[in-house]
Amino acid sequence: MKKKMGIKIAVGLAITTVMIYMAARALGGFDPRMLFSSNVNWWLFLSAVLLFVGGQFFRVFVYPYGIDRKLSFGISCRIVLVGNMANLLLPLRAGEGLRFAFFPPRYSAPRRTRLLMMPGGTDVVVILLLSMLAVPLAAGNMHPSTVHMLKMAGIILAVLAVAVVVVGLLVGRFRRMIHRYCTLGFARTVGWVFCSWVLLLISSWVGLLAFQLPPAEAIRMAFAVFATSNIIMFIPSSPGGLGVFEYAVVLSLHFFGVPEPTAIPIALLLHLVQYAALLPLGTVAYLTGLHLQRHAATALHKSV
Incomplete structure (x- = not known):
């Protein structure tokens, strides 16, 4: 498996290089030096990276302090951080x-699937709930289609919530299934996922502040960027959403009157925050896992 994963990561890096080139072409052939020649507060950039890192660790808590306390913190780190790093590559x-x-x-495929789907489904709900806050905060500065989509999502979530309650009251088998999954551990999982996304939202706000934008206006921009980028990123695309993420940010800032030459460096910086946080974390988690596997294999060989 190590060899296969190494090949996948190598191929991913090659694809990422191509996608960076294609994203540059799609965004008007920008010069990456645009970002470094901009008036950026790099201390605030570092703060945004640290906030993003904090959000990742809240997500790691989902397993050992949430839905599966039998999983160690180290294994949870590899599940979350290596997976997130791979999504960038x-x-x-x-x-x-x-x-x-x-x-x-020892974990069966159905059990692994369930443990991945529970926080994954919670992600979708939390992202939509936080994104819906953008409607009252920045509705006048968002694409009408995005606002309409968020309003529809709110209606759908409300209908689903009512449907779950009604079916749970009327159908005994479904009620037992709800009782099986609605545990204290799942409640903690929802809390960790929520805290994770809130920190990522705050990270975007701090990243916007790095360009000396007014704090109150930057909050509205952060919600608009969060909503638009995450809705677009629901559709699997290029590594790390290269090009797609930048397009979402530029589109979001356009409705705030931010010109494209200014919006592109902002989009690059917000995306750089993700890479600066996830690549080191994922690499350390992966290498630590390999070291532990080698150590366990050596110990087993000596004991035989």
Whole structure:
């Protein structure tokens, strides 16, 4: 498996290089030096990276302090951080599939699937709830289609919530299934996922502040960017959403009157925050996992 993963990461890096080139062409052939020649507060950039890192660790808490307390913190780190790093390097969010490989061997495929789907489904709901806050905060500065989509999502979530309650009251089997999954551990999972996304939202706000934008206006921009980028990123695309993420940010800032020559460096910096946080974290988690595997194999060989 190590060899296969190494090949996948190498191929992913090659694809990422191509996608960076294509994204540059799509965004008007910008010069990456635009970002470094901009008036950026790099201390605030570093703060945004640290906030993003904090958000990742809240997400790691989902397993050992949430839905599966039998999983160690180290294994949870590899499931979350290596998977997120792989999503930056591989197209079509292939990192989601790699997460399966980091569960203990005794975990069956259905159990792994359930443990990945529970926080994944919570992600979707939390992202939509936080994004819906952009409607009252920045509705006048958002694409009408995005506002309409968020309003429809709010209606759908409300209908689904009512449907779950009604079906749970009327159908005993469904009620028992709800009781099985609605545990204290799942409640903690929802809390960790929520805290994770809130920190990522704050990270975007601090990243916008790095360009000396007014703090109050930057909050509205952060919600608009968060909503638009995450809705677009629901569709699997290029590694790390290269080009797609930048387009979402530029589109969001356009409705705030931010010209494209200014919006592109902002988009690059917000995306750089993700890479600066996830690549080191994922690499350390992956290498630590390899070291532990070698150590366990050596110990087993000596004991035989």
